[in-house]
Amino acid sequence: REHFAREVLVLSPWHPTLSPAERNASDSTIRTVAHPEAVVALAKDQPGVPVVVEVLTSLRRHGVQPTDLESLIRPLDELDVRGFALHLPLDEQGAGTKVKDVISWASRLTDAGLSPHTLWVSHxxxxxxxxxxxxxxxxxxxxRVGTQLWHGNREHFAVNATVLDVHEVAKGDRVGYRQQSAPKDGHVLVVSGGTFHGVGLEAPSVSRGLAGRGKAVARTGLQAFGKAASPFWLxxxxxxxxxxxxxxxxMVWLPGDMAAPEIGAPLTCQVRMTTAHFDEVFGL
Structure with missing residues (x-):
């Protein structure tokens, strides 16, 4: 509240078993509830607190189900319901599936006597x-536009690493914990950014089409021989x-035909924003 005086909607669902210490949140917090027992617990212990009720979509991550609605009418009357949330999948099975899901849920809520005056929707x-x-x-x-913010137009931000050390190597020289041999004459660069920062970490992805599957097989084959592309560019x-x-x-290889950078020089870094942790953030 010292830095942001308005209300904050917490997207992760609150549950009395998982977050008992958070039962008494600040007045500026709007909780998301996605389980009948969470609704009942808040209605009993904190009547009048603001909530957003998440309903179960085809994503099937969190949410109350259609069969829960009738039993929730009375406890929801004890809460300040700001609306209902639908967390939708990125992909859909058939044209218009996500739109139909939203409209269908609006009808279910209306039929159950729960006025869907506000709907939060994603993707x-x-x-x-x-x-x-x-x-x-x-x-x-x-x-809800979090995905667009994190995975949107990369021209709006830049991620850089810093060269911390530079070592000249000859073909066959051993380097690193695992004593990998240098494939050619060149340099080894030691750069800021490791697993703590999200470097080398990636979420599993679904390969679509022959081209996508071919690239996945190629990456796996290279990694089997100890070769992996880094997120660092020069x-x-x-x-x-x-x-x-x-x-x-x-530690990254720098080919011998490229000029070695000085210590302190920046390297462009392409990392997944949802797994990255930065030492410094500028420009906000």
Missing amino acids: LSAAELAQVRTTLSTTTIKP AGQRLWFAEPPHMQVS
């Missing part, structure tokens, strides 16, 4: 959002790990 395109707003014209639709060229990243730093 809808501009066209899908417009379609939902046209169909549910009396409902306030609030898009002069428009991607550098290869000399060995798996350490906790705080990484």
Whole structure:
């Protein structure tokens, strides 16, 4: 509250078993509830607190189910219900599936006597959002845009690492914890950024199509021979790990035909924003 005087919606669902110490949150906190027992617990212990009720979509991560609605009418009357949330999948099975899911849930809530005056929705395109707003014209639709912020236009931010050390090596020289041999004459760069920062970490992805599966097989084959591309770039060229990243730093190969940077020089770094942890953030 010292830095932000308005209300904050906590997206992770509150549950009395998992977060008993958070039962008495500040007045500026709006909780998300996604289980009948969580609704009942808050209605009993803190009547009048603001909540957003998450309902179960085809994503099937969190949410109350249609069969829960009737039993929730009375406890929800004891709470300040700010609306209902639908966490939708990124992909959909068939055209218009996500839009239909939102409209269907609005009907279920209305039929159950729970007024869906406000719906929080995620992963809808501009066209899908417009379609939902046209169909549910009396409902306030609030898009959640965290994914667009974290995975949006990369031109709005830049991630850099710093060169901490530079070592000249000849082909066959051994380096690192695992004593990998240098593939060619060149340099080993020690750069800031290790597993603590999210370097070398990635979420599993679904390979689609022959091209995507081919790339996945190629990456696996290279890694089997100790070769892995790093997220660090110099002069428009991607550098290869000399060995798996350490906790705080990484060691990468620099080919002999490239000029070695000075200690303190920046390297461009392409990391997954949802797994990255930065030492410093500038420009905010």
